[in-house]
Amino acid sequence: MDYSRLGLKCGIEIHQQLSGKKLFCSCPAKINDSEPDLLVKRKLHAVIGETGTVDTAAAQEEARNRSFIYQAYRDCTCLIELDEEPPKPINSDALHTALLVAKMLHAKPVDEIQVMRKTVIDGSNTTGFQRTALVAMNGYIDISEGRISIPTISIEEEAAKIVDRKGDSDVYNLSRLGIPLIEIGTGPDLKTPEGVKEACEKLGLILRSTERVMRGIGTIRQDVNVSIEGGARIEIKGAQDLRMIPSLVENEALRQKSLLDIRTGLKRFNIEDRIHNVTQVFRDTQAKIIKRSESVFATRLPGFHGFLGKELIPGRRLGTEFSDYAKVAAGVGGIFHSDELPNYGITEKETEEVRRALKCRPDDAFVIVADSKEKSAKALEAVIRRAKMVFDGVPQEVRKANPDGTSSFMRPIPGEARMYPETDVMPIRPRSDDIELPELIEEKARRYSENFKLSKDLAMSIARSGKGRMLELFINEFKAIKPAFIAETIFSIPISLKKEYGVEWDIREDHFETLFSHLNSGALPKESIVQAMADIIKGRFDISSYQADSSELEKDIREIIARNKDSSFAAIMGEVMKKYRGRISGKIVSEAIRKCI
Numbered sequence: 001m002d003y004s005r006l007g008l009k010c011g012i013e014i015h016q017q018l019s020g021k022k023l024f025c026s027c028p029a030k031i032n033d034s035e036p037d038l039l040v041k042r043k044l045h046a047v048i049g050e051t052g053t054v055d056t057a058a059a060q061e062e063a064r065n066r067s068f069i070y071q072a073y074r075d076c077t078c079l080i081e082l083d084e085e086p087p088k089p090i091n092s093d094a095l096h097t098a099l100l101v102a103k104m105l106h107a108k109p110v111d112e113i114q115v116m117r118k119t120v121i122d123g124s125n126t127t128g129f130q131r132t133a134l135v136a137m138n139g140y141i142d143i144s145e146g147r148i149s150i151p152t153i154s155i156e157e158e159a160a161k162i163v164d165r166k167g168d169s170d171v172y173n174l175s176r177l178g179i180p181l182i183e184i185g186t187g188p189d190l191k192t193p194e195g196v197k198e199a200c201e202k203l204g205l206i207l208r209s210t211e212r213v214m215r216g217i218g219t220i221r222q223d224v225n226v227s228i229e230g231g232a233r234i235e236i237k238g239a240q241d242l243r244m245i246p247s248l249v250e251n252e253a254l255r256q257k258s259l260l261d262i263r264t265g266l267k268r269f270n271i272e273d274r275i276h277n278v279t280q281v282f283r284d285t286q287a288k289i290i291k292r293s294e295s296v297f298a299t300r301l302p303g304f305h306g307f308l309g310k311e312l313i314p315g316r317r318l319g320t321e322f323s324d325y326a327k328v329a330a331g332v333g334g335i336f337h338s339d340e341l342p343n344y345g346i347t348e349k350e351t352e353e354v355r356r357a358l359k360c361r362p363d364d365a366f367v368i369v370a371d372s373k374e375k376s377a378k379a380l381e382a383v384i385r386r387a388k389m390v391f392d393g394v395p396q397e398v399r400k401a402n403p404d405g406t407s408s409f410m411r412p413i414p415g416e417a418r419m420y421p422e423t424d425v426m427p428i429r430p431r432s433d434d435i436e437l438p439e440l441i442e443e444k445a446r447r448y449s450e451n452f453k454l455s456k457d458l459a460m461s462i463a464r465s466g467k468g469r470m471l472e473l474f475i476n477e478f479k480a481i482k483p484a485f486i487a488e489t490i491f492s493i494p495i496s497l498k499k500e501y502g503v504e505w506d507i508r509e510d511h512f513e514t515l516f517s518h519l520n521s522g523a524l525p526k527e528s529i530v531q532a533m534a535d536i537i538k539g540r541f542d543i544s545s546y547q548a549d550s551s552e553l554e555k556d557i558r559e560i561i562a563r564n565k566d567s568s569f570a571a572i573m574g575e576v577m578k579k580y581r582g583r584i585s586g587k588i589v590s591e592a593i594r595k596c597i
């Protein structure tokens with residue numbers, strides 16, 4: 001595709017979780033996925049915003065009349081996440097990091113930081129709003145395409161994590177709620193899919209240079225705004241994998257172009273808001289999904305014959321878009337449309353009968369939904385709403401990124417009415433004059449490689465991992481250990497532990513400190529570090545168990561030699577090492593064997 005001819009315009013919004021404490025309470029920024037200590041059930045209601053109107057997205061959520069179940073934890077949630085206590089003043093470390101990032105992006109801090117409430121009633125916040133504050137404005141980054149403006153840098157609280165969507169009562173985990181997030185928004189200056197990816201990468205590296213960000217899947221999220229000439233600004237949420245970004249953008253540009261082509265090709269008829277009960281048509285049906293449902297409803301879409309089956313992008317048709325709307329609005333499993341029938345066990349005869357019942361002309365299409373009367377009606381109303389939008393071309397939407405680079409409808413673009421001031425938090429005058437810029441990741445890697453004699457790859461991995469500060473600390477503290485060994489251990493031990501025990505371990509700085517102090521004194525053999533680290537984390541480390549009693553060792557060696565009379569030195573060595581499982585260094589074992597032979 002020729003993106004400049006299409007008039008492609010993209011912007012990104014990056015959300016990065018910060019480590020440390022939460023934004024408005026003292027709970028640790030830590031996601032706990034274990035069994036909750038407490039469950040709380042709530043309902044949320046839309047309220048009017050500052051401008052006196054109710055946000056459409058919020059109103060749509062409230063209409064779904066759902067309950068929410070919140071999982072709370074003693075170690076990382078408190079009454080503030082449950083909205084039973086007002087927020088504390090904003091976390092000054094997190095604010096400092098946001099100002100630091102602003103400075104790195106050449107942005108100007110605002111005179112006064114005012115925390116705002118942004119209405120969100122999908123259940124992901126117990127309050128019904130998300131706290132957010134603008135920190136700085138008018139920054140930029142330079143990429144190969146040129147200068148990309150960064151109009152806003154904000155700090156906000158992370159939402160609760162969805163655990164289970166049950167339709168009527170969604171389950172959310174509260175441990176994530178309130179973790180500080182830095183939000184960086186660029187202007188719509190990006191012109192190619194690759195440019196979008198490059199900007200995301202560059203901003204990601206800048207954020208990581210602060211060494212104050214959380215690490216791992218889901219700790220950084222990119223939302224991409226995409227529009228083409230004549231299309232609409234579409235916000236695609238939750239791209240977690242940078243490699244997917246170019247195809248997300250390409251697919252969205254193509255989707256908008258296809259929707260514009262359909263608008264041109266479609267004759268305009270009046271779409272009636274009529275829903276018909278066609279349950280009778282399917283009284284003897286063999287179609288499994290329909291057989292299970294109590295009723296079947298249908299609506300006629302005049303002039304749409306042949307258009308619902310049109311592919312917008314490979315694998316997704318106009319009918320898929322209609323289906324997304326029905327799913328979101330009514331929680332139904334999906335829709336059937338006439339361009340895909342007969343199929344799915346629905347016969348030619350049944351298809352014809354529906355056409356007759358709806359008085360379809362040859363040019364008309366229809367959509368059917370098999371569910372309860374109430375849900376089917378909601379679903380078909382959404383389909384009719386979406387069908388009418390076809391004549392506008394591209395409806396403004398928030399879409400969610402799918403893992404295959406496509407996206408699906410999530411909700412309408414929220415209006416301006418959803419912000420109002422947070423009156424429980426005092427405004428702050430930011431001070432950023434004394435903020436020192438951190439060393440960039442590339443510079444740091446170069447310094448590690450030169451000063452500590454690390455390979456370039458290892459130096460870069462450590463610099464990117466945010467463990468650089470710890471590395472430098474330990475290299476200073478433990479002079480008897482080679483810097484490269486410290487670096488290698490910090491980097492590789494989580495991987496070795498996972499390989500050995502099959503689970504992720506939460507390794508803290510003090511765990512490393514204990515390990516290196518025993519290595520530094522020579523008390524712990526290098527071969528034992530994986531086993532020793534496991535013991536340290538479990539809190540049952542005992543250095544004496546790593547120091548073999550020499551008479552005990554000799555006794556074991558003699559026994560092994562006696563059992564393996566004709567074996568080589570190496571084979572005996574192997575047997576002894578197996579028995580001691582890395583608890584003694586190879587050097588000590590080989591010396592002891594030599595003594596015994």
Ligand SMILES: [Zn+2]
Binds near residue numbers: 026076078080081178
């Ligand atoms: Zn808390």
